[in-house]
Amino acid sequence: MPYTKTNSLTVSEPRKHGKSSELEFNDIELVEACLRGESPAMELLYRRYKRRVFGLVTRIVGNSDAEEVAQEVFVRIYRGLSKFRGDSQLSTWIYRLAVNASLTHVSKRKRRPECDPWDDQQAAPDEPMRDSALSRRLEDALQMLPAGYRAVIVLHDIEGQSHEQCAAILGCRIGTSKSQLHKARAKMREFLNQSLRE
Amino acid sequence: MRCITVKKHSSAYLDGELEAGQSSAIRGHLRICEACQQCYEEEAGLIAAASELQPLDPPDHLWQGILSQIADAEIADSEEVDRLPVRRAIVRRAIRRIIPANWRLHAIGATSLAIAMALLYADAGSQKPSQMAAGTADTRVEQGDTQQAAVLAPKATETRELYAPQLALTIEDADRDYLQTIADLRTILEEDRSSWTNKEARILDAELATFKRIGIGTRLAMSETSVESRDELYAHYQLEISFLESALMGELSGNSGSTH
Known part of the structure; x- marks a missing residue:
């Protein structure tokens, strides 16, 4: 019998848990439901983390490759959920996957011909910032930073993660996270001043 | 306090990680050193602006792409199970x-x-x-x-x-x-x-x-x-x-x- 591939995971609908609202799912319950292949839970997990993952990935790899990397990150999340043991927060685990995939992508891209990673055509912010020119300069300066600096500044200053969380996500010591952030900010200031002078 | 010390601790100061005495000393230095004051303002402005950057929404078709990749991977798993023996x-x-x-x-x-x-x-x-x-x-x-x-x-x-x-x-x-x-x-x-x-x-x-x-x-x-x-x-x-x-x-x- 010919097999028809389906994107929908509703091919088999295992038992439901009767949660009336998605807010009732904590992360552990959400993971368990995803592991049972429940498509509403998978979609809920996506909705819960899509902005954080996409924002982080976009700001590390740039707009041109963000979609590809974000997709890869989510596939890794769903395929790797069985390895999540709850030792850390789900968000930390997801951020870690996203940062690792992004940094790996950036290091691979270094060998490819240079392209503008920040392409106006894609992924514009939802609402204009108070000072959209500053926002644009900031995003441009971010793209000029080394990838490691970019990761720590995105996690701490944009995503609002603590140094403890940054260290857990980046797999480094808290002191390293602090010193990297300090250097990253200094570089950012340098690039921003340069762009003002030009 | 010297400029180099202020420069070294500026991030920690802005993140509120310094002890009261150290913070006070930095504030004191900023009052009398124009160059450090300017650096401080730039860094503070950068942090404030970064925290205000808007979240980025993925395109609508991303979810379908993810489901499609998962479907491909699961089909490959199925074939792998057949190949395993x-x-x-x-x-x-x-x-x-x-x-x-x-x-x-x-x-x-x-x-x-x-x-x-x-x-x-x-x-x-x-x-x-x-x-x-x-x-x-x-x-x-x-x-x-x-x-x-x-x-x-x-x-x-x-x-x-x-x-x-x-x-x-x-x-x-x-x-x-x-x-x-x-x-x-x-x-x-x-x-x-x-x-x-x-x-x-x-x-x-x-x-x-x-x-x-x-x-x-x-x-x-x-x-x-x-x-x-x-x-x-x-x-x-x-x-x-x-x-x-x-x-x-x-x-x-x-x-x-x-x-x-």
């Missing part, structure tokens, strides 16, 4: 060459010869105590008790006179079997390389290099004709074969591998 059979066939105590079983032939010759000596009334010990030692070797065998074994020169040539051939066969099996499994594994991630390949290569290095070291350290010195080498080979088998079956976890 075939792969298992190939690996088993390669390993079948080696029976864990293969060389010992072969050694029975050599031992039998030694015993027969010892009996011949006995019949002739010219049996030497050392030759009797040789027969006993080999019997114990068959049982895997190599330590006692080593104690009971005669001196190498006397042993060689009696049965060393045949035993040496047996050992040579066993060595060849182990090395050939390892080479075969490594070849099969090499064919899978294209499907590994860079990280997996790095981990696997490191493990295989360790196995190779220790195998060569163990081999160099042992006596060529000594039965008991083979135990360590063959235990190592078996460990490597077991590792390769797990790798080929996709059963390796991140920290698995050799216990060296």
